[in-house]
Amino acid sequence: MTTLDDLPIRDDLRGRTPYGAPQLDVPVRLNTNENSYPVPEPVVEAIGKAVAAELRDLNRYPDRDAVALRADLAAYLGHGLTADHVWAANGSNEIQQQLLQAFGGPGRTALGFTPAYSMHPLLALGTGTRWVPARRGEDFGLTAGEAVAQVREHRPDVVFLCSPNNPTGTALDPAVVAAVLDEAPGVVIVDEAYAEFARPGTVSALAVLPGHPRLVVTRTMSKAFGFAGGRLGYLAADPAVVDAVQLVRLPYHLSALTQAAARAALAHRDALLGTVAAIMQQRDRIVAELRARGHRVADSDANFVLFAVEGDQAVAWRTLLDAGVLVRDVGLPGWLRVTAGTPTETDAFLTAMETVS
Ligand SMILES: Cc1ncc(COP(=O)(O)O)c(C=O)c1O
DSSP states (O other): OOOOGGSOOGGGGGOOOOOOOOOOOOOOEOOOOOOOSSOOHHHHHHHHHHHHHHHHHTSSSOOOOHHHHHHHHHHHHOTTTTTGGGEEEESSSHHHHHHHHHHTTOEEEEEEEESOOOOHHHHHHHTTTTEEEEOOOGGOOOOHHHHHHHHHHOOOEEEEEEEEOTTTTTOOOOOHHHHHHHHSSEEEOOOOOGGOOOOOOOOOGGGGGGTTTTTTEEEESSSTTTOGGGGGEEEEEEEEHHHHHHHHHHTTOSOOHHHHHHHHHHHHHHHHHHHHHHHHHHHHOOOHHHHHHTOOOOOOSSSEEEEEEEOOHHHHHHHHHHHTTTTBBBBBBEEEEEEEOOOOHHHHHHHTTOOOO
């Protein structure tokens, strides 16, 4: 049988395994920060109608520039943004891949502050961009001084900031974004996949887009909108950045069905985003309860919580799985991450945690 090793694969891909959280069939799945609430029935119907209306024309390619969808996304974001400032793709993963294709690549570097979203280095690898793992400070925090010193040392072509940060959950101080923008010689990507869950008073980097043509804010409909299966991510930036990603995007990358479904979902955003407050409540409940039980817990502005366990986190992960609750071992010694879902899921998780110290 032929194996990967027999193939003339790129040297830098040899010995690698594909990215992927376990997709296990367990009663309580709290490991990939999805929205636990199913799509409400009226929205199911609206998406169904919108998709059905496209079917006869599937003999034709879709709008390559997805202009109507981009206008809808811009209207949702506000901040005076228009379709020209927005670009959409199959998930924010694809958006970030396109950004690295345009601004990274062979001979170039991308820097991120670990621990952060584990796809950032993998997207760098896939695009031949050298990855620089910069460090976060005490308790996974990041100050402007710590960030700027590392950007100054490495002079990367692309900087990834993640706010709220995955897996720690905490939003960045806007002063960090401002300081990195001042210092970075290249593009600064602020990954705001979880922005809608941030605690009141948290400032989005969207607010500083004017006057910063090298700033890119990436967002997704996978989390707050509960549209992970629909695959729709997007960016907001200076229109010149949108011109840049159009040089590398595949033609017709966003199917007519995806565009129609996403537009219908956006038209029903009040119903879809109606779950956010309930999820934030469960998030705050998990933080408070675990702290009351003596666990160290990172502050969370997202729909998940990073918490410490005693001893080997892989053992605690297995104990929770045996109790029917799947959480995420992100490879941080002594820490696990749990998604905040429905009250029933929180009950199951907190009950299972009684067997974990
Ligand atoms: C920080 C962060 N960015 C981006 C993504 C990817 O989201 P999408 O489904 O839009 O590709 C995730 C998904 O977990 C994430 O945690």
